[in-house]
Every structure is written in C-alpha cells, then in structure tokens.
Amino acid sequence: MIWLFDLDNTLVGRAEAFGAWASAAVADAGGDGDDLAAIVAADEGGHGSKEALARVIVDRLGWDDDLPAAIERFRAGILEHVRPYEGVLFSLDVLRDAGHRVAVVTNGTSAQQRGKVARCGIEPHVDAIVVSGEEGVAKPDPRIVEIALEWLGAADADRRRVWMVGDAAHADVAVGRAAGTRTAWVSHGQAWDGPDRPDVVAPTTREAIALAASPQGAVVD
CATH class of the missing domain: 3.40.50.1000 (HAD superfamily/HAD-like)
Structure with a gap:
C-alpha cells in the first residue's frame, strides 16, 4: 500500500501552532479577545490569503511591519510552536x-x-x-x-x-x-x-x- x-x-498541529502564536502576539500588543478572534478567522485554518491575514494582524495589533514582513513574522511564530x-x-x-x-x-x-x-x-x-x-x-x-x-x-x-x-x-x-x-x-x-x-x-x-x-x-x- x-x-x-x-x-x-x-x-x-498547524492550527494549534498558529493559535498559540496569535494568542501570545495579541497579549504582547495589549489586544483583546475580539482581536484574537478576528486574526484566527482571517487565517481560515491556514488556507486563507496570507496577505489578507497579514493586513488584519497589522491593523489589529498596530504593527509597523509592511505586509511581507508581517507574513514572515507569523510564519516564524508558527514554526516556533508547531508540533x-x-x-x-x-x-x-x-x-x-x-x-x-x-x-x-x-x-x-x-x-x-x-x-x-x-x-x-x-x-x-x-x-x-x-x-x-x-x-x-x-x-x-x-x-x-x-x-x-x-x-x-x-x-x-x-x-x-x-x-x-x-x-x-x-x-x-x-x-x-x-x-x-x-x-x-x-x-x-x-x-x-x-x-x-x-x-x-x-x-x-x-x-x-x-x-x-x-x-x-x-x-x-
């Protein structure tokens, strides 16, 4: 076979890794549960547009990063947490x-x-x-x-x-x-x-x- x-x-567990990273990122930025929910929803289980997700993260968390840098930032966070x-x-x-x-x-x-x-x-x-x-x-x-x-x-x-x-x-x-x-x-x-x-x-x-x-x-x- x-x-x-x-x-x-x-x-x-990619979804779990993204969730763990997003929770920490929201907490570090002083965000709230609505911010976390919006970021997780924009991720679409990993199948959504990475640019659209980065835009939500930048807007919600007040990052100064441009979209490519934000994408690399959350990708690094996933790698850190994935198991x-x-x-x-x-x-x-x-x-x-x-x-x-x-x-x-x-x-x-x-x-x-x-x-x-x-x-x-x-x-x-x-x-x-x-x-x-x-x-x-x-x-x-x-x-x-x-x-x-x-x-x-x-x-x-x-x-x-x-x-x-x-x-x-x-x-x-x-x-x-x-x-x-x-x-x-x-x-x-x-x-x-x-x-x-x-x-x-x-x-x-x-x-x-x-x-x-x-x-x-x-x-x-």
Whole structure:
C-alpha cells in the first residue's frame, strides 16, 4: 500500500501552532479577545490569503511591519510552536515497517513547509516529501499526486492501493479523487457535509490510518 499524507493539521498541529502564536502576539500588543478572534478567522485554518491575514494582524495589533514582513513574522511564530500530533510518527513507522511506502504531499512554500518538517522531525519517518512550492503545482491538481508516486518509484501503482490522507476537503480529498486514489478525511470532530463521502472519515490521523489499513479499508480484488 502507498500512503500520501497532508502535512498541516494532518501530521502536525498547524492550527494549534498558529493559535498559540496569535494568542501570545495579541497579549504582547495589549489586544483583546475580539482581536484574537478576528486574526484566527482571517487565517481560515491556514488556507486563507496570507496577505489578507497579514493586513488584519497589522491593523489589529498596530504593527509597523509592511505586509511581507508581517507574513514572515507569523510564519516564524508558527514554526516556533508547531508540533507533530501525538503518536503519528510512530504510526508512519508502523506502515513503513510493514512494507508500505509513505510520502508527505503538502501545499506551501519550500522554506515554511520544510521548516515544519525539520522542526517536527518528520523526514526520517517517510520515504518522500513533496512540496507544492518546489514542484510548481498544488493540491487539488492531481499532477502533484503523480509527482509523489514518481518519487516513490510507484508511478504505475494501482490507484486503489494508494491512500490520500488529509484534513482539507477542498484540497486533500479533492486531489485524491482527481488522481483516482482512495481518500481518508481527518475530520477533527467535524461532520462531512458534502456529497461523495470519502472512503474513510475519522477524527484523528491515527484513527484514519487504522481504519484505512483495516480489512474493511483494504482493497478487495
């Protein structure tokens, strides 16, 4: 089996890291709960415009930074706080020890995403890392899945034996569908509210892996 994992909010707690940084930044600036709520909302779980987020931060916290400097400032704060989810690296090791191939497939800039990978010690636990900013193509474009499979030496793999695992329906589930793989959605307790439910839905990445790797999740030839 081949496993392709999203990075943010799938292997590492990006939302938690941003929240921790934002809370400290608001406190340092003498802001209040409304400021924090506005900043977190503008982040859109990491999927919003970085320029729009920086503008909200500058306006709310009274920073003198221009927008590019503000972006670099909150990105550095995320790196400072980001951590892997408990037990998830062990789960990756279990998959690889069983002979499965594992890759990270993430949208973002090379510096930021590689920084998270390094900070969380992920590289020794996977076989490949594919970053959209390095490849010039991003989820949900299925070409990024093809690139990952090529890096794994599995370009001709049966797509029924490939899992795309991630928390973002519009990116992770969508790219898996577009590429013809199986899909596992990490819900973080949310309900799936769209059509075409993913093959697996679970509140955490470890639970998603367990379900996908179970006999019920296995491909029946």
